[in-house]
Amino acid sequence: DIQMTQSPSSLSASVGDRVTITCRTSQSISIYLNWYQQKPGKAPKLLIFAASSLQSGVPSRFSGSGSGTDFTLTISSLQPEDFATYYCQQGYSSPLTFGGGTKVEIK
Amino acid sequence: EVQLLESGGGLVQPGGSLRLSCAASRLTLNNYAMSWVRQAPGKGLEWVSVISGSGGSTSYADSVKGRFTISRDNSKNTLYLQMNSLRAEDTAVYYCAKMEGAAISSEFFEHWGQGTLVTVSS
Numbered sequence: 001d002i003q004m005t006q007s008p009s010s011l012s013a014s015v016g017d018r019v020t021i022t023c024r025t026s027q028s029i030s031i032y033l034n035w036y037q038q039k040p041g042k043a044p045k046l047l048i049f050a051a052s053s054l055q056s057g058v059p060s061r062f063s064g065s066g067s068g069t070d071f072t073l074t075i076s077s078l079q080p081e082d083f084a085t086y087y088c089q090q091g092y093s094s095p096l097t098f099g100g101g102t103k104v105e106i107k
Numbered sequence: 108e109v110q111l112l113e114s115g116g117g118l119v120q121p122g123g124s125l126r127l128s129c130a131a132s133r134l135t136l137n138n139y140a141m142s143w144v145r146q147a148p149g150k151g152l153e154w155v156s157v158i159s160g161s162g163g164s165t166s167y168a169d170s171v172k173g174r175f176t177i178s179r180d181n182s183k184n185t186l187y188l189q190m191n192s193l194r195a196e197d198t199a200v201y202y203c204a205k206m207e208g209a210a211i212s213s214e215f216f217e218h219w220g221q222g223t224l225v226t227v228s229s
Binding site for chain 1 (some may be wrong): 211215217
């Protein structure tokens with residue numbers, strides 16, 4: 001199975017900050033990397049697929065980059081509604097696996 | 108907008124069985140592979156199983172293989188997960204999720220239901 005390592009596991013940031021979350025995979029997965037946002041008590045929501053493609057309806061302040069084993073999710077200007085937990089997920093091979101999550105909290 | 112509505116969760120004793128359902132609306136289910144993903148309380152996400160759009164192919168996580176069975180009834184636009192020999196470690200919120208393609212090799216979870224809680228405890 002492909003192991004997914006997200007960092008940091010949590011962070012504190014202020015509205016307007018630029019936030020970067022990293023995801024590293026245990027083997028190369030090309031660009032088969034996806035990002036999700038989950039708010040407490042809610043289902044995850046797809047933000048980014050194929051490393052850098054923005055899902056329809058997702059604000060443009062979210063962006064993704066990377067290939068191979070190292071990927072990043074960037075929020076260019078953090079908004080109040082962005083405080084949530086973010087997960088990466090590899091779609092390269094079965095079983096599909098997720099990172100441990102990054103909780104973004106208000107500073 | 109696609110809607111997925113899970114049902115069937117609840118409290119069950121260890122060794123017991125439960126069947127989850129996921130009803131889809133505003134979506135023709137047989138065009139897409141569907142998955143179940145679970146989340147133990149306070150923990151991260153774990154993929155459980157996937158079924159192809161036609162229902163002809165399935166795959167399971169090692170943690171549930173031989174105990175869980177995924178199926179679908181495209182005429183009813185409904186996905187199922189039959190869970191047998193349940194264990195305490197199966198306690199989780201179970202989400203159904205629509206994949207982006209029809210094959211079980213689909214890569215990501217495009218739409219999610221709201222989840223249903225399964226608690227395995229005596």
